[in-house]
Amino acid sequence: MDNTTREWHLARRPAGEPDLDCFELRETEVPEPAPGELLVRIDYLSVDPYMRGRMSAGESYAEPWAVGDALKGGVVGEVVESNSEQYSEGDLVTGEGNWADYSVLDADEVAPVDPSVADPPAYLGTLGMPGRTAYFGLLEVGEPKPGETVVVSGAAGAVGSVVGQIAKLNGCHVVGFAGSDEKTAWLTEDLGYDAAINYKTTDDYSEALAEAAPDGVDVYFDNVGGPITDAVFPQLNIDARVAVCGQIAHYNAESVPTGPRKLPQIIAPRATVQGLLVNDFATRFGQASEQLGAWVAAGELTHRETIVDGLEQAPDAFLGLFSGDNIGKQVVQVADRSA
Structure with a gap:
């Protein structure tokens, strides 16, 4: 094992959209695990839109990083040194770690990775936090019923791609918004979406949605916000449910954007709009992981990862989230276990 590890740090806070100057790659000594901890060689790390909020100083649902942190x-990786009876050297685990070659993880806060169920990167997507977000967000907040129409924005992303598939498993008509013809084809041809709208080539979102969802919208799973959400709200049905999971269209805004006022549009349908934080369901993560794993093993749930090779490419992979570079889950491969 190497004595040093490369590690990404926050170099400065972004103003608007982040750039590469916000990141600094440092070399430091490999840390020692304390009692109850594991030293993990990281094979794959996750980049996610919510991390943009952690780069800012303002209050958010995720604690901000300090400059220099x-x-x-x-992450998914191999235990190379264990100071816990729960895991042994050579075990594959997933948990939260640093963007680094090696990181120390709390043994109580990791989970085992079973490559016989799915390739390890899937444990950062469909079988990880995004999958659990989709599971609880749709089933607990959206409460879909057979025959209802579910609309998903950011439908080809890590969360949205799972939302639509679970909605189909529940007998719903599913419509997704995504940002390329390749993505919309993946949604309809591989994931079973009934219709998909390329928002980058569609001039009138309202008209396109009315055509794709002629019976109106019963559940809206919002990962994006912005003009797509503005188009969905007037088409909500009586007792519609809106799960607000993300607002990536606004994450880099330096001032609060304005648009059509939405509250009057939920009065007549008596719609319910609820924010969604997956950690509110932490005590039930095991339930979600078991069901998601069963669906994957049975071939009922498809997963896809966009893998960027090399720790040094992690900032580029993160920035690519805001231009829609990824299909499915965006993952960085740090180490190649086959080497």
């Missing part, structure tokens, strides 16, 4: 996120 190591960047953190979901």
Whole structure:
């Protein structure tokens, strides 16, 4: 094992959209695990839109990073030194670690990775936090019923791609918004979406949605916000449910954007709009992981990862989230276990 590890740190806070100057790659000594901890060689790390909020100083549902802090996120890796009876050297685990070659993880806060169920990167997507977000967000907040229409924005992303598939498993008519013809084809041809709208080539979102969802919208799973959400709200049905999971269209805004006022549009349908934080369901993560794993093993749930090779490319992979570079889950491969 190497004596040093490369590690990404927050170099400065972004103003608007982040750039590469916000990141600094440092070399430091490999840390020693304390009692109850594991030293993990990281094979894959996750980059996610919510991390943009952690780069800012303002209050958010995720604690902000201080300038100079190591960047953190979901990781999958091999235990190379264990100071816990729960795991042994050579075990594959997933948890939250640094953007680094090696990171120390709390043994009580990791989970085992079973490559016989799915390739390890899937444990950062469909079988990880995004999958659990989709599971609880749709089933607990959206409460879909057979025959209802579910609309998903950011439908080809890590969360949205799972939302639509679970909605189909529940007998719903599913419509997704995504940002390329390749993505919309993936949604309809591989994931079973009934219709998909390329928002980058569609001039009138309202008209396109009315055509794709002629019976109106019963559940809206919002990962994006912005003009797509503005188009969905007037088409909500009586007792519609809106799960607000993300607002990536606004994350880099330097001032609060304005648009059509939405509250009057939920009066007549008596719609319910609820924010969604997956950690509110932490005590039930095991339930979600078991069901998601069963669906994947049975071939009922498809997963896809966009893998960027090399720890040094992690900032580029993160920035690519805001231009829609990824299909499915965006993952960085840090180490190649086959080497």
